[in-house]
Amino acid sequence: MFAATRQSSRLARSFSTSARANTRVAVLGAAGGIGQPLSLLLKLNPLVSHLSLYDIRLAAGVAADVGHCNTPSTCVGYGPENDGLKKALEGAEIIIIPAGMPRKPGMTRDDLFNANASIVRDLAQAAAEVAPKARIGIIANPVNSTVPIVAEVFKKAGVYDPKRLFGVTTLDIVRASAFLSGIAGTEPKDTNVPVVVGHSGPTIVPLLSQLPAGKKVVEQGGETLAALVKRIQYGGDEVVKAKDGAGSATLSMAYAGADFTDSLLRAMKGEKGVTLCTYVESPLYKDQGVEFFSSPVELSSEGTVAKIHPVGDLHPTEQKLLEACLPDLKKNIAAGVKFMSA
Numbered sequence: 248m249f250a251a252t253r254q255s256s257r258l259a260r261s262f263s264t265s266a267r268a269n270t271r272v273a274v275l276g277a278a279g280g281i282g283q284p285l286s287l288l289l290k291l292n293p294l295v296s297h298l299s300l301y302d303i304r305l306a307a308g309v310a311a312d313v314g315h316c317n318t319p320s321t322c323v324g325y326g327p328e329n330d331g332l333k334k335a336l337e338g339a340e341i342i343i344i345p346a347g348m349p350r351k352p353g354m355t356r357d358d359l360f361n362a363n364a365s366i367v368r369d370l371a372q373a374a375a376e377v378a379p380k381a382r383i384g385i386i387a388n389p390v391n392s393t394v395p396i397v398a399e400v401f402k403k404a405g406v407y408d409p410k411r412l413f414g415v416t417t418l419d420i421v422r423a424s425a426f427l428s429g430i431a432g433t434e435p436k437d438t439n440v441p442v443v444v445g446h447s448g449p450t451i452v453p454l455l456s457q458l459p460a461g462k463k464v465v466e467q468g469g470e471t472l473a474a475l476v477k478r479i480q481y482g483g484d485e486v487v488k489a490k491d492g493a494g495s496a497t498l499s500m501a502y503a504g505a506d507f508t509d510s511l512l513r514a515m516k517g518e519k520g521v522t523l524c525t526y527v528e529s530p531l532y533k534d535q536g537v538e539f540f541s542s543p544v545e546l547s548s549e550g551t552v553a554k555i556h557p558v559g560d561l562h563p564t565e566q567k568l569l570e571a572c573l574p575d576l577k578k579n580i581a582a583g584v585k586f587m588s589a
């Protein structure tokens with residue numbers, strides 16, 4: 248069932264282990280296209296002890312349904328009535344936020360800003376009040392801007408800890424693994440492509456040269472390389488187009504979101520050296536005015552940021568992609584900060 252990538256083998260391993268931990272996870276936006284399968288995958292993860300599912304619609308139904316899976320964790324759904332959001336957040340140690348509008352064909356992720364900025368702001372405000380110490384994973388787009396919005400909310404509430412805030416870019420890593428192994432004939436689980444910078448078009452920068460299979464493609468250059476990089480950067484558009492108005496990636500995103508959460512859970516359970524590419528407040532390009540950046544991040548035993556690794560050796564083509572997109576990322580971050588100062 249889960250045989251496709253390194254991420255998946257980890258999930259399969261955690262499903263089959265008898266280990267149990269006691270981590271409480273809240274999913275905000277749990278009844279959506281991502282929220283439902285993500286909640287299911289989290290219900291299957293033995294490192295989760297309790298799942299709180301919040302949505303403005305249907306959360307009770309999703310929780311009742313998912314809750315019938317015979318895994319040890321408990322699962323409760325909450326709607327907005329009777330302080331449901333605050334109840335969902337009480338005691339949460341990990342909060343995952345896929346709430347928000349998805350794209351339709353012809354839209355960019357930035358076109359979602361107006362719809363999603365206030366949704367994410369309001370959910371973050373509740374999290375800052377009720378569960379300020381939780382680790383927060385932001386899936387809602389545009390991630391490049393929604394993460395800075397959450398940071399500003401937490402700063403305003405006086406509870407900001409940059410080590411606890413993550414933008415979920417895992418789907419870019421999953422896609423890069425799937426697409427490169429499809430070309431190179433390698434095992435997806437052994438084809439781990441770091442993807443750095445951010446999460447939209449040009450700010451998705453795969454570092455193919457950092458693994459043997461990718462290095463070959465990079466050195467060959469030409470059409471194959473150009474098409475592969477483009478497919479990784481615009482994988483989201485491929486799904487939006489194929490779904491033809493019915494939304495964007497949901498199932499692969501749920502898989503990626505479950506993997507992201509599993510990384511935090513494993514680190515919290517004591518696994519050493521858990522490292523993943525994720526979008527965090529980062530010193531790496533701060534001197535160029537870029538405050539948030541995705542690069543390999545090593546987690547602490549608290550499931551928080553322990554060490555932000557630099558991007559490592561880049562092929563000149565990768566260096567060019569990275570440098571070219573920093574001004575875009577800077578604008579995306581500024582838009583989030585401006586929204587919160589308005």
Ligand SMILES: NC(=O)C1=CN([C@@H]2O[C@H](COP(=O)(O)OP(=O)(O)OC[C@H]3O[C@@H](n4cnc5c(N)ncnc54)[C@H](O)[C@@H]3O)[C@@H](O)[C@H]2O)C=CC1
Nearest residue numbers: 276278279280281302303346347348349386387388418500
């Ligand atoms: N980070 C990433 O790699 C990816 C991010 N996304 C983004 O994830 C978001 C969700 O996508 P889908 O699940 O496909 O959308 P969807 O429309 O199927 O689900 C969104 C859910 O959010 C809920 N919601 C709306 N406002 C809410 C609020 N104030 N509080 C709680 N819940 C609320 C809706 O009721 C709905 O159930 C979109 O912004 C999409 O662009 C999608 C794929 C990949």
Ligand SMILES: O=C([O-])CC(=O)C(=O)O
Nearest residue numbers: 350388418483484495496
């Ligand atoms: O493309 C979108 O709008 C959703 C997304 O972020 C992705 O699939 O990477």
